[in-house]
Each structure stands twice: as structure tokens, then as C-alpha cells.
Amino acid sequence: MSYVIGIDLGTSAVKALLLDKNGAIVAEASKSYPLFHEHSGWSEQRPDDWVDGTIAALRELTSQPNVNADAIEGISFSGQMHGLVLLDEAGNPVRNAILWNDTRTTAQCREIEFTLGEQLLSITRNPALEGFTLPKILWVKQHEPENFEKSKLFLLPKDYVRYRLTGELHMDYSDAAGTLLLDVAGKSWSASVLEAFGLPASFCPPLVESHGLVGTLLPQSADDTGLPASTKVFAGGADNACGAIGAGILEEGLTMCSIGTSGVILSYEKNSASDFGGKVHFFNHGKEDAFYAMGVTLAAGYSLSWFKNTFAKGESYDELLSGIEAIKPGSNGLLFTPYLVGERTPHADSVIRASFIGVDGSHERKHFARAVMEGITFSLNESVDMFRKAGKTVDRVISIGGGAQNPVWLQMQADIFNANVIALENEQGPGLGAAMLAAYGCGWFDSLDACASQFVKHAAVYEPNEAAVEQYAGLFAIYQQVYAQTQGLNESLKAYR
Incomplete structure (x- = not known):
């Protein structure tokens, strides 16, 4: 072998x-x-x-x-x-x-x-x-x-x-x-x-x-x-690009959600004529003569790891997230914006910082943990929203990274994106994509697509829940207002950092 x-x-x-x-x-x-x-x-x-x-x-x-x-x-x-x-x-x-x-x-x-x-x-x-x-x-x-x-x-x-x-x-x-x-x-x-x-x-x-x-x-x-x-x-x-290859994003109609330290929504583009006016990134793909459009959340998984290290140091993620599945969408009226290190898409702003909005005495740690996950996903949905407004269809999303390790988060993505979210059997992200480039380069396959048919296997599919989709749509509209409402405050606070 x-x-x-x-x-x-x-x-x-x-x-x-x-x-x-x-x-x-x-x-x-x-x-x-x-x-x-x-x-x-x-x-x-x-x-x-x-x-x-x-x-x-x-x-x-x-x-x-x-x-x-x-x-x-x-x-x-x-x-x-x-x-x-x-x-x-x-x-x-x-x-x-x-x-x-x-x-x-x-x-x-x-x-x-x-x-x-x-x-x-x-x-x-x-x-x-x-x-x-x-x-x-x-x-x-x-x-x-x-x-x-x-x-x-x-x-x-x-x-x-x-x-x-x-x-x-x-x-x-x-x-x-x-x-x-x-x-x-x-x-x-x-x-x-x-x-x-x-x-x-x-x-x-x-x-x-x-x-x-x-x-x-x-x-x-x-x-x-x-x-x-x-x-x-x-x-x-x-x-x-390698994460896209490892997720099989090698043809039109597929979108990738990757939640690592940063977060990415990525869509395959077959030619360079697509024009998003600089609102999202537009890069050459790892597949020859192809491209991809991409929106970025700077502090995606980092927001959750920051929350864990600050408020649950020494605990596992399973312990941190225990009970979140029983909380309804919206975390009992609590919103989080994941701007811990600034933001990239759709707000190219290095000064903006994160916020919890709507905190009251009924909130427990589990509400904050779920709000962090929802806020990260809302930020990623900003890119999904822009792709749709540009005329792209986003109905199948391959999810990789930390956000693909938790079934509650995968269902949350399906509900917020209002799309089928697909997990992979053996999710290794960019490392798998790099190995696929080596396999293709060694002549094991005559194309990256053929390699993907052998190496990339779909697992569970999470379908959007109609009631949750409707509730999250209202919450997303509120989430989109937070940036403008806090931008000036963060500008003023910059002098005190």
C-alpha cells in the first residue's frame, strides 16, 4: 500500500x-x-x-x-x-x-x-x-x-x-x-x-x-x-482552499462552513467573472483554474475557546455546553457579537469589539454559552446572506471544523442558514485537502474531483426546522443592528485599551 x-x-x-x-x-x-x-x-x-x-x-x-x-x-x-x-x-x-x-x-x-x-x-x-x-x-x-x-x-x-x-x-x-x-x-x-x-x-x-x-x-x-x-x-x-478541497467543494452549488479559530463561509466559483464588489474575498482555488468567494468571521471558534478559558477553565467542552440543547433559539433574549479581535465580513473593522446584549438576572452560564455559539453562526450568516443577495443558491452547506463536532451546533447552523447542513464521516479539513493534492499530484487520480469521490464521505444531514428558522430570522435582523449601535462606543473605548 x-x-x-x-x-x-x-x-x-x-x-x-x-x-x-x-x-x-x-x-x-x-x-x-x-x-x-x-x-x-x-x-x-x-x-x-x-x-x-x-x-x-x-x-x-x-x-x-x-x-x-x-x-x-x-x-x-x-x-x-x-x-x-x-x-x-x-x-x-x-x-x-x-x-x-x-x-x-x-x-x-x-x-x-x-x-x-x-x-x-x-x-x-x-x-x-x-x-x-x-x-x-x-x-x-x-x-x-x-x-x-x-x-x-x-x-x-x-x-x-x-x-x-x-x-x-x-x-x-x-x-x-x-x-x-x-x-x-x-x-x-x-x-x-x-x-x-x-x-x-x-x-x-x-x-x-x-x-x-x-x-x-x-x-x-x-x-x-x-x-x-x-x-x-x-x-x-x-x-x-485546502479546507474546500477536503470538504469536496469542487463544483458550483456547494458551500462550506468552516469553524476554526476564525470562521469561513466559502462558495465555489467556476470563473473569475463573479463580482461581489469587494464585500467578500475572492481568491484562486486550489483546484486549477477555479476560484472561490469567501466571507470571514475573525473570532469564530476563538470566541468559544475564549469563553471557556475565561469562565470554565479546566472544564471540557462537553461540560461547558451541557444543557444548551434545552434552551430555545435566542438564548432567552441574549445576543453575542463575536468581535473579540475586530471583524472582517461584512464589517472590515479592526477596532470593533464583542458585546453581550440583553443580559438579565435569569441568565445562567449555559445561556451565555449558547449565545456565543449563536453569535458566531449569525456572523457567518452575514456571508450567506450576501451570497444569496448576489444571486447564489445556498441550500447545501458542508460543515467542517469545531462547529461540525457538536450536533446541537450543526442543527443551529441548519436553522440559521436555512439550508441543509452536511457533516462528513471523516472530517479533517485542510489537512485532508493537502493530502488530496499530494494524491492527485502523485497520479493516483486523474482529477481532484475523482479524488474527492474516494476521500470525502458525507455523513449526517441536518435539515432546517421551520419554527426555528422563523425565530432565528427575527433574531438575525436584531443582531445586524448591534454593530452600528456599538461602533462609536468602541471607537471611544479604544483610548483605554
Whole structure:
């Protein structure tokens, strides 16, 4: 039996999955690494921590007694998007990586908007937001000129790990689309954008398809990981693109809901002509010559983990959520907005913060816990609502991530989205998508669609409950008013943070 490995480089940990030709998971390993918040709104990691964690996870994987490392044919990657890794002439990081959830670059976003004008959306298809890569580059250029002077090339997180394993520099289209430097429709680095900000073409790595073969392992990498030096290494994709592949979102008519640290509503787009006016993200898919539209909730699963760590530290999620199924929609008149770290869709606002609205003496912890889950889902429904208003049909939603682990939450999604919500038999999200890219790249299948028919299996289907749909529709209309009502208050509170 032959195997492939999917590596998912997340914000808190890297996870490696070993799959056979049937799509069954044979083994898995995970390693965590630290996150640094030196100042409010800053979020950084050490690039070499990713490398060390990945090597350790691969070594653990290949050391398991049921694993024949010599039968591993290929590996590929999924990675956290947007993170800036600057390399010097020798190929070493100039500074810590600035991550996707870092919000220090508001001024640089306004500079990008002013400089590019209408070209911003026509070329990059996305607005200038703090999480994207170009604003980070400009921040370093302005605030750390000595580091910028040393910088000869930039990479995104997974691309740096892959570079250290292979010695080859590349970036795939799905991840490059989140930099604000890519001509999304033209699938090339934009000469206009680079010139506008004084960046040479050599500052960008060569582009490649997500299933593209980019090399094999360096001898040292093979020794460190226990993998054969002949192991084929494929480019991989952005975490959301790989999550879409792992959920089988490879054709029109399917929508994905992913609830991890952040949350995503993603819809497959077959061509670049779709126009959402910058209200949602529009990126290249990990599937060749395809695209996807995506709305983002910055603090989705993070909102629930924050609530647990603050009010139920040491308890399990099962204990935290005990009894929520008996609470009616609306949590007895309690609303939560998940703006803990600002918001992305539909409010691109780094200053807004979370609120509980409607608190009274009857509320117990379980009401707050359910309200957090409902608020996260309401935020995701903002994107569903925009897709529908743009003429898209959203009636089948594949749910992955933390929100797919709880039946109450899955039913809540069906009721709030007013759509059938489908869970997967073996939900592994972006890691599975990365493994599928390796399987396709190795020639196991003649298309990603054929791979998905073997690897992606649907499980339970949650149908919307008519009474709950009606109640949630009224609550959603109230939820949509909270942002405007609290925006000014949060602006005033900013001085006290």
C-alpha cells in the first residue's frame, strides 16, 4: 500500500496526516508552537518554530510501528494565509513572521487604497485589510527600514516550511491571492501593484499550481523526518482552499462552513467573472483554474475557546455546553457579537469589539454559552446572506471544523442558514485537502474531483426546522443592528485599551 501525507500548518499547531489510497487515515501527529503578542493588535511567530514542529510531527508519524516510511510517495501542505516571512540574501528570516490576525497595519491599508484606487479591486479582487500581506510589507518598510533593506524575497508560512524541507522557493496561486500582489484573474504577480509600491519582481517567489511538483526532500530533511529522500513534495494551498478541497467543494452549488479559530463561509466559483464588489474575498482555488468567494468571521471558534478559558477553565467542552440543547433559539433574549479581535465580513473593522446584549438576572452560564455559539453562526450568516443577495443558491452547506463536532451546533447552523447542513464521516479539513493534492499530484487520480469521490464521505444531514428558522430570522435582523449601535462606543473605548 502506498501513502501520502497532508501537512496543515495552523496558527497554534502543525498537524500531519498519513492517508492510504482509500482515503483512510493511517496515522497522525501534531506539534504546537508559541504565539507572540508583544503589543496590542500584534500577532507574530518564529518561522523556524514551524519548521521544527513540522519535522517533529513527521518524525513521530514515520516512527509509528504501523507505518512503512518507504511506502510514502508524496507530501503536500495547507497553511495559515497572509503571514509575512521576509528572507535575506542567504534565505534566512529577517524577523518574526507577522500573522494573518495581526491588526497593526490600518494606516498601510489606507495608503494602498489611495495609491491604487479602482485598480485594487480590478486586479487583486479584494479590499485592503489589515490581515493581508502587502500592508505588512509596507509596515516593515516604514517602521523597520533596516529589516526591509535586508529583505530580498517574501514567502507565506507553509512556503517557508516547504522551502526549508526542499531548498526550493515557490508559492501557489491560492495563497498568493491573499497577498494583494496577485492579479487573481491573470494568475500572475501584478507588475502595476509592485511598481506602485517600489517592489522589484524578484521580491516575489515563482508561482505554481497547488498540485504542482516542486521538488524532493533535501538529504538532511529526509534524515530528520524519516522520510525517503525521493518523497515528492507538492506546493499545497491556502488553508481555506485546502479546507474546500477536503470538504469536496469542487463544483458550483456547494458551500462550506468552516469553524476554526476564525470562521469561513466559502462558495465555489467556476470563473473569475463573479463580482461581489469587494464585500467578500475572492481568491484562486486550489483546484486549477477555479476560484472561490469567501466571507470571514475573525473570532469564530476563538470566541468559544475564549469563553471557556475565561469562565470554565479546566472544564471540557462537553461540560461547558451541557444543557444548551434545552434552551430555545435566542438564548432567552441574549445576543453575542463575536468581535473579540475586530471583524472582517461584512464589517472590515479592526477596532470593533464583542458585546453581550440583553443580559438579565435569569441568565445562567449555559445561556451565555449558547449565545456565543449563536453569535458566531449569525456572523457567518452575514456571508450567506450576501451570497444569496448576489444571486447564489445556498441550500447545501458542508460543515467542517469545531462547529461540525457538536450536533446541537450543526442543527443551529441548519436553522440559521436555512439550508441543509452536511457533516462528513471523516472530517479533517485542510489537512485532508493537502493530502488530496499530494494524491492527485502523485497520479493516483486523474482529477481532484475523482479524488474527492474516494476521500470525502458525507455523513449526517441536518435539515432546517421551520419554527426555528422563523425565530432565528427575527433574531438575525436584531443582531445586524448591534454593530452600528456599538461602533462609536468602541471607537471611544479604544483610548483605554
